[in-house]
Structure formats: structure tokens, C-alpha cells
Amino acid sequence: MRLLLGATCAAALVVSGMVIAPNAYAEADRTLTQNTTGTHNGYYFSFWKDSGNASMTLRADGRYSSQWGGGTNNWVGGKGWATGTRRTISYSGSYNPNGNSYLALYGWTRNPLIEYYVVENFGTYNPSSGATRMGSVTTDGSTYDIYRSQRVNAPSIDGTATFYQYWSVRQQKRTGGTITTANHFDAWARSGLNLGSNHSYQVLATEGYQSSGSSDITVWEGGGGNPGNPGNPGNPGDPGQSNCTAVLSAGTQFGDRFNLNVAVQNVSSWTVTLSLGGGQSLQNSWNASVSGTTGNITARPNGSGNTFGVTIMANGNWTWPTVTCRTP
Known part of the structure; x- marks a missing residue:
């Protein structure tokens, strides 16, 4: 059984509008328990579940926290941007899964319709299991294995459709560091996996499937420390700042x-x-x-x-x- 971030919930993740720069707002914390999307403190967010007691609290800047229990079948949520691109993304925080779960940079494109994942961490199940291995890329301090899988007549951001999924799965799990998105896009293209010309949303998401756990994640654009929190130097243990x-x-x-x-x-x-x-x-x-x-x-x-x-x-x-x- 595999996690399909968005494949079970993509119909709920409809994107509209642009996201403005961080620190532009100081909105109060907001806890979500029902399916919704929108913006909060300058970041796009999405939250979806099919049942159970999962919840996500939107906090300052790009921070969100989540928790889910064993009664939850499938849920996914995160913060990021309404439109994906070749941006450099950093994140930090904590991730504590008990069972089938993962933490990933996640997005969609159209023309063609593609669902993509950069998996940074996961629980007891590798979400790329059963996919076709296409290569690898070494970036941001680790080797990521590249896979492709196909969903046939499955939920998507454009309703029920058949589409490919592209995966980069990090060999050395982590919860914090920098993701050079362009390196994954380029590596996929070199392996014959071309994204669409029209980008939809791009979020740093937590998912849980028939499991329990919690996360507290802050995401921002650029490398290094969190500009919304000068006291946070990022992840000094991550050697992934090399451009090689x-x-x-x-x-x-x-x-x-x-x-x-x-x-x-x-x-x-x-x-x-x-x-x-x-x-x-x-x-x-x-x-x-x-x-x-x-x-x-x-x-x-x-x-x-x-x-x-x-x-x-x-x-x-x-x-x-x-x-x-x-x-x-």
C-alpha cells in the first residue's frame, strides 16, 4: 500500500492567486480540521483529510504544526507557494511519524499533468515502492533516487485523470535543510521526465496514512537561516550547501x-x-x-x-x- 500525496486529495487542492513575500502579514494562529486551501501570513496552504482527527495549525510566517491519530485514514497538509517554480527552498522543524507517513516538497504541473515529490523523510514505508527507477541526483548533501510511476483514472487537480508521478527520494533522511528544486527538475529532465509548462502549487507537506504522529515545520524561500526568525540558523549539520x-x-x-x-x-x-x-x-x-x-x-x-x-x-x-x- 502506498502513500499518494495529493493523488487521493488533489481535487481539494485548488490554487488561485499569488502569494506575497513572507513577513507581510501578522495573522493569528489558525487551526484547521476541515478541508480547505488559502493563504496565511503570506504563504499558500492546503489541508485535506478523508476521515479521522487530523488537524493542522497555521502559525507565524511559513510555520505550521500538525498532529494526527490512529483513527485517521489519510490526511495531508502543508505551507508553501501557490505557483511552483525552480526556487531554492529551506525548511526546519520536527517530524515524528508512527507508521506510514512522509515529509516532502510536493507540487503539480499541467501540459502535461504531472504530480511530483521530493521526499525528505518518511516513516515505515517508502512512498516510491513499486515505481520504476530512472536514475539519481546528488544534491544538498545526499543522493536522491529518481523514480516514475503512473496513476490511471485517479483523482488529480483536474479531476479524474491518468498522469505520471515523478519522485526524488532522499537516501539520508532529514528534517531540515535546503532543497535546490532546480537540481531535481534538471535531473528528472535528463532522465526523460519532463514537467509540464504550467505550474500549479508547491508546498512542504506532511502526510499520514493509517498512522499517527506530529510535525512542526517552518518553510521559507532561499538558503540558510529562516528570515522570519533571525535566531534560527537553519540546519548547520546539513552539508548540502555545495553547488556540486x-x-x-x-x-x-x-x-x-x-x-x-x-x-x-x-x-x-x-x-x-x-x-x-x-x-x-x-x-x-x-x-x-x-x-x-x-x-x-x-x-x-x-x-x-x-x-x-x-x-x-x-x-x-x-x-x-x-x-x-x-x-x-
């Missing part, structure tokens, strides 16, 4: 080996490390200086640009290696 990004995409697959393409973004001087799985070994490489044959192999520029490739002998292990990128 490495994106894996599939090459040709053979009976005993497979090719991978690696695209390095934002920097021209870089060191990329590929961590091969058990039994795997490097057979060949091109357009980079690569050292090592098993375990962790390292690639550096050799004058051939920022895209290189490797051939990996599978030896029965077809799992893609994890990839990290750093500047020297």
Missing part, C-alpha cells in the same frame, strides 16, 4: 554489464565518487580520469567536459551505485 551536483542516467545494458552516464552540474572542478555494490567492478570509463575498480571509484575532469560514462560489470548485482560530488 552529479546526476546519473541510464546507458546501454548488456547481458553481464551496464553503462551509466554521469553529468556534473554547476562547477567545472570536481571529484565524483561512485560507490559500487557487492560483486560489481569497473570495466571501462570515458571522458574523465577514473581511479579504482571496486568499492569506491573516483572520477575527476580530464579536459573532456562535465559529462562522463562508466561500464560496470554487474556480476548479478544490477543496483546502480550511489554517487557523491564535491569540489576539490
